[in-house]
Amino acid sequence: MVRAMHSMLATLLFWIVVLMTVTAATFVVVARNILHAAFALAVAFLGVAGIYIFLHADFLAAVQLIVYVGGIIVLVMFAIMFSAHTQEGTVEPRRTWLALGGGALVAGVVLAATIMLINRLQVPLAEANAHADAAYRTTASAAPGEIALGHVLLGEYLLPFEVASILILAALVGAVAIVRKETR
């Protein structure tokens, strides 16, 4: 009884999170006020963190919260506050056919790739993660996700990991260079 109730509650919660994520993501695209769009993006990212929890990927959910919700969107809103149009806070809608077509194309490709990826999985992701969790809990105390992830990132995929950080450094230097040119 309690177990059935538990799974029903979990399913209900899952659909609430999904609805929240999709609604917020739609709002990001249609919002006229740029700060509202940024805030809706934060809510969408919050929903994605919730979906990670349903996939038993707790570490990923925490990182999603720290990096995207608590870091990047806060900085995005920070930049909006400093921009010239904060007082009216609206953006001119320029929805051309090119923009609509391009957006639909990108969305379609991402959707097709995701469906293909899901079809290639032999075991559902949530189940696989839950099994890994259970297997790890019996042998050691720490959460398994972050340890496996650490070994993969600093072992097998060390080079791509380090290249990504060089890319971020380049972006940082580029940002500084742009700002300096304006003040000269």
Added chain:
Amino acid sequence: MLSLGLDASAVGWKLLPVLLVFGAVLAVVPLLVYLERKVCAWIQNRVGPNRVGLLGPDGLAQGVLGFSGGGKRILGGLLQPLADAIKLISKEDFIPAQADKFLFSLAPFFALLPPFLTFVVVPVGADLTFGGTTVPLIVADLGVGMLWVLSVSSLAAYGVQLGGWASNSKFSLLGGVRATAQMISYEITMGLVLLSVFMHYDSLSLREIVQAQATYFDPLLGRLAANGLGSWGVWHQPLAALLFVICAFAENNRLPFDMPECEAELVGGYHTEYSSMKFGMFFQGEYIAMLAMGAVISTLFFGGWHYPGYASVAAASPNLAALISLAVLGAKVMIFVLFQMWVRWTLPRFRYDQVMELGWKVLIPLALVNLVVTALVNL
């Protein structure tokens, strides 16, 4: 897997830590507001609230019953939080005409909710046992506990940021911008500090960190032995503890880091335009955040709920030992709350550039050095 061991009574007992933690926090906050003003009075040689009490010429008994209690004020001012609450609730809830109404109303919730959520991963006491059912006194023992603390405290930036922007006032906007910059800067140090604490304990779970502080490896006995004070995190990670305490002040926007408010320059900072209970929520959020930071500091660096002699009390009566551990954590948290008040009424405010310089040029390098040293030691 989780639901296998669940039966109705276990679900019921799971609610106990939830009710205990959130009830205690809500009950203590009004007292903290009173305490803050009294501490301020003691430190700065002022009077503080001394009128609204039970007995005495201005007391509740006189106002309601006409009973003066002999003209002597007893515990005058103790009911000041009640009077404040009545004032806040009955004031006009004003929203400026040009404000962004939705975000203006939403922002106070972001000030109130994140500090509450911090308590979710804090173990508030040893396990209680009721007829074979073990009740851990922690709301949720997340495997990623320490990351939860960090992610939740980063959510707090939304309260001040949205509040500052939505008010559509230059003072609020400046306060919000300053708050965001300050919180983001000090979160980096906080993250680095938590990383070195994680390296030291090899665990992200606050529950396991408390257990690790309860025991130490005795080379003479050749096994783990119980210890009260000697294995507290602060002895192993003194620099991390100092940096974390400084960051806690900055995250909570308390003096000397109260740039976002900064009455002298910005009127009231991000909450200039707020009134009534919306202001009340910002105000309450600050005190809950003080409690939350006190709980995290005591858990990471000062042994959490653990106390000397716990093992011998637990051998006699586990439940008594658990109840004492609750009181011990409460006392530790109160010490840190009092410390935050003491600092607030003693130190002057930093200048904004000094806050940034301290954060980026002093604290982050120190935290990095601490991280590298910890990594080398634990190699």
